[in-house]
Amino acid sequence: MPQSSNVPNGASAAPKAKYNRPKPVVLAVIDGWGVAPHWGGNAVTLAKIPFMNKAMQEFPHTTLQASGEGVGLPPNERGNSEVGHLNIGAGQVVLQYFPSITKAIQDKTFFSNEVILQGINQAKQNGKRVHIIGLVSPGGIHSHIEHLYALLEVAKQQQFTDVCIHAITDGRDTPPFVSQEFLADVTTKTQELGVGSICTVSGRYYSMDRDHRWERVEKSYRAMVEGVGPTAATPEAAVAAAYRDGFSDEFIPPTVIQGPKNTFKPIMDGDTVIFFNFRGDRAREITQALMKPNFEGFDRKKSVSNLYFVGFTYYEEGLPIHVAFRPHNVKKSLSGVISDAGMRQLHVAESEKYAHVTYFFNGGNEQPVKGEDRIVIPSPHVPSFDQVPEMSTVQIADTVIQNINRYDFIVLNFACPDMVGHTGNLRAAIQSCEAVDANLNKIAQAVAQAGGIFAITADHGNVEQMVNPKTGEPDTEHTNNPVPFIVTGNAVVNCQLRSGGILSDVAPTLLHILNIPKPAEMTGSSLLVVQPQVARSAASTL
Known part of the structure; x- marks a missing residue:
C-alpha cells in the first residue's frame, strides 16, 4: 500500500488559486x-x-x-x-557540489576550510584518530577520488598522519570490476604523503543503501566500529576474494584490512569522521547509524559518542554533523x-x-x-x-x-x-x-x-x-x-x-x-x- x-484527510490547504490553467x-x-x-x-x-x-x-x-x-x-x-x-x-x-568542491581544491580554499581543519585539529589536540569514509571512485556522481586525495593533503599540511580510510567501492557509476586499480592508487597516495592507510573495504550495496535495508548498513557499521567481518591483508586482496566469490565491486562484503602493512583501527569515542561523499541520499543511513543517539535501524551492539563528524555537504535535516560545503x-x-x-x-x-x-x-x-x-x-x-x-x-x-x-x-x-x-x-x-x-x-x-x-x-x-x-x-x-x-x-x-x-x-x-x-x-x-x-x-x- x-x-x-x-x-x-483530503488534500492539504492552499490559498485560492490566482490563475486560469x-x-x-x-x-x-x-x-x-x-x-x-x-x-x-x-x-x-x-x-x-x-x-x-x-x-x-x-x-x-x-x-x-x-x-x-x-x-x-x-x-x-x-x-x-x-x-x-x-x-x-x-x-x-x-x-553542483562536484565542480564547486573541485574548484575549491584548485583555488586552494579547500585547504583552509574551517570545518575540515577543525575536525583534524581536534583529533590532533585530543590524541584521537581521523577516519575518512567515502566512495573511492572517479565517477563524480556521489564523490570523486581527487577529493579524498585533497583530504590527505590537508592532513599532511596539518602534520597529522593517524588517518584511517574506510573505502567504499563503486561498480555502478564505474565499470563493475575496476576497484582494485582505484584502491591501489589510494595506497600509493598514502605512501607518498606518509598519511593514513585503508582500514576497511565495503561495496556501496552495504555502505550506501538509501531504502532502509538496515541489515546491509549494519554490516558496514560493524566492520568500521567493531572490526567484525571478513578480513584481508590488503585492500586489493579483499577485492580479489570478493571477485572469486562472484561479487562485483558494488557487492563486496564489508571487509576488515589487517596485515603487515595495514593495521585496522576502529572508529572510537571522540574520533573525527570525515565523509567525503557530496551527494546526501546515499550518505544518510550510515551517518544516522554513527551519529543518531536514538538510532533504531538495528541494534548497535557498540555505539560511539562524541564524534566530530564532518559531512562534505548537507545530508539530512536533524543530523548532528558539521557541514563543510553549504548548498546552492x-x-x-x-x-x-x-x-x-x-x-x-x-x-x-x-x-x-x-x-x-x-x-x-x-x-x-x-x-x-x-x-x-x-x-x-x-x-x-x-x-x-x-x-x-x-x-x-x-x-x-x-x-x-x-x-x-x-x-x-x-x-x-x-x-x-x-x-x-x-x-x-x-x-x-x-x-x-x-x-x-x-x-x-x-x-x-x-x-x-x-x-x-x-x-x-x-x-x-x-x-x-x-x-x-x-x-x-x-x-x-x-x-x-x-x-x-x-x-x-x-x-x-x-x-x-x-x-x-x-x-x-x-x-x-x-x-x-x-x-x-x-x-x-x-x-x-x-x-x-x-x-x-x-x-x-x-x-x-x-
Missing part, C-alpha cells in the same frame, strides 16, 4: 531514460513502447541536455538523479511558485527515488511548501531490482490516477529504468521500459479525461546503453545522452517545442502551461513555441 507523508498538469520524470539511436544495447528502442512512440508522433516533443555544463556539472560529466531533479525543479542551472540556495523552485499561485500539488515516488521528487525537486528544501502533499510507495525489497523489473511502477500510476482530480499539479518519478539499468541486465531493462510505457499510457488517459496536460521527461540517460559498445560487456553507468521531453493534451496539440533545451527549461515550460508568470530567479526559458492563432485557441482551452 502507498505510504503518505503529510497528507491529511488546465487542470491538472502532471509531470512524469522517468529515471535513466535517454535518447540514442537504435542498436543491440539500447533497451528503450528494443522495448515495445507503443505509447511513447505514438506520443512522439502526435504531440510536441524535443530532447533536452541532461549532463555536463547544461546541468551545472563539469564538461562531459554524466548527469544523475539528484542533479536532474534539482535542475528540473529549480528552473535554473544549479552549480534555490530561492524560487517550481514547487514554491506553484504554491505561491494558490495551487495544490502532489509529489509521488517509490522509496528509492522519493528524495528526488521532494528534497531535490524542491531546490534542496526538506519541508513541503504550502499546499504540497507527498506520497511514498515502498520499493520492492529484493537483492537486485532486475528480479522485479517493474518495481513499484503500477502502484505509482494507480496513486496518481486516484488523485488526478484533487490537485492542480502532480509530479511523479518512475525509478525502474535507472535502477534496473544499474544491474546490467538488458532483458530486465527492456521489461522495465515496457512497464513504464504501459503505465504512462494509463496516466495519459486519465489526464486527458480530466482535461489536463501530461508532460514527460527524464533526469539523465542510462538504460539506452546497457552494453559497452567497445567491450561488449554490461554497462551499468549513466550516459551523456539527451533525454526526451513530450507534452500531451488538447491545449498544446498544435504547438511546437524548440530544440536546444536543457533540464532547467522544464519548469518555465510548465509555468507557461499553467499561465503563471516565471520568476526572475528562473533563468530557464519555456520550450513552447506557440503561433499567434494557436495561442488564441489554446487560451480558451487553458
Whole structure:
C-alpha cells in the first residue's frame, strides 16, 4: 500500500488559486531514460513502447541536455538523479557540489576550510584518530577520488598522519570490476604523503543503501566500529576474494584490512569522521547509524559518542554533523511558485527515488511548501531490482490516477529504468521500459479525461546503453545522452517545442502551461513555441 507523508484527510490547504490553467498538469520524470539511436544495447528502442512512440508522433516533443555544463556539472560529466531533479525543479542551472568542491581544491580554499581543519585539529589536540569514509571512485556522481586525495593533503599540511580510510567501492557509476586499480592508487597516495592507510573495504550495496535495508548498513557499521567481518591483508586482496566469490565491486562484503602493512583501527569515542561523499541520499543511513543517539535501524551492539563528524555537504535535516560545503540556495523552485499561485500539488515516488521528487525537486528544501502533499510507495525489497523489473511502477500510476482530480499539479518519478539499468541486465531493462510505457499510457488517459496536460521527461540517460559498445560487456553507468521531453493534451496539440533545451527549461515550460508568470530567479526559458492563432485557441482551452 502507498505510504503518505503529510497528507491529511483530503488534500492539504492552499490559498485560492490566482490563475486560469488546465487542470491538472502532471509531470512524469522517468529515471535513466535517454535518447540514442537504435542498436543491440539500447533497451528503450528494443522495448515495445507503443505509447511513447505514438506520443512522439502526435504531440510536441524535443530532447533536452541532461549532463555536463547544461546541468551545472563539469564538461562531459554524466548527469544523475539528484542533479536532474534539482535542475528540473529549480528552473535554473544549479552549480553542483562536484565542480564547486573541485574548484575549491584548485583555488586552494579547500585547504583552509574551517570545518575540515577543525575536525583534524581536534583529533590532533585530543590524541584521537581521523577516519575518512567515502566512495573511492572517479565517477563524480556521489564523490570523486581527487577529493579524498585533497583530504590527505590537508592532513599532511596539518602534520597529522593517524588517518584511517574506510573505502567504499563503486561498480555502478564505474565499470563493475575496476576497484582494485582505484584502491591501489589510494595506497600509493598514502605512501607518498606518509598519511593514513585503508582500514576497511565495503561495496556501496552495504555502505550506501538509501531504502532502509538496515541489515546491509549494519554490516558496514560493524566492520568500521567493531572490526567484525571478513578480513584481508590488503585492500586489493579483499577485492580479489570478493571477485572469486562472484561479487562485483558494488557487492563486496564489508571487509576488515589487517596485515603487515595495514593495521585496522576502529572508529572510537571522540574520533573525527570525515565523509567525503557530496551527494546526501546515499550518505544518510550510515551517518544516522554513527551519529543518531536514538538510532533504531538495528541494534548497535557498540555505539560511539562524541564524534566530530564532518559531512562534505548537507545530508539530512536533524543530523548532528558539521557541514563543510553549504548548498546552492534555490530561492524560487517550481514547487514554491506553484504554491505561491494558490495551487495544490502532489509529489509521488517509490522509496528509492522519493528524495528526488521532494528534497531535490524542491531546490534542496526538506519541508513541503504550502499546499504540497507527498506520497511514498515502498520499493520492492529484493537483492537486485532486475528480479522485479517493474518495481513499484503500477502502484505509482494507480496513486496518481486516484488523485488526478484533487490537485492542480502532480509530479511523479518512475525509478525502474535507472535502477534496473544499474544491474546490467538488458532483458530486465527492456521489461522495465515496457512497464513504464504501459503505465504512462494509463496516466495519459486519465489526464486527458480530466482535461489536463501530461508532460514527460527524464533526469539523465542510462538504460539506452546497457552494453559497452567497445567491450561488449554490461554497462551499468549513466550516459551523456539527451533525454526526451513530450507534452500531451488538447491545449498544446498544435504547438511546437524548440530544440536546444536543457533540464532547467522544464519548469518555465510548465509555468507557461499553467499561465503563471516565471520568476526572475528562473533563468530557464519555456520550450513552447506557440503561433499567434494557436495561442488564441489554446487560451480558451487553458
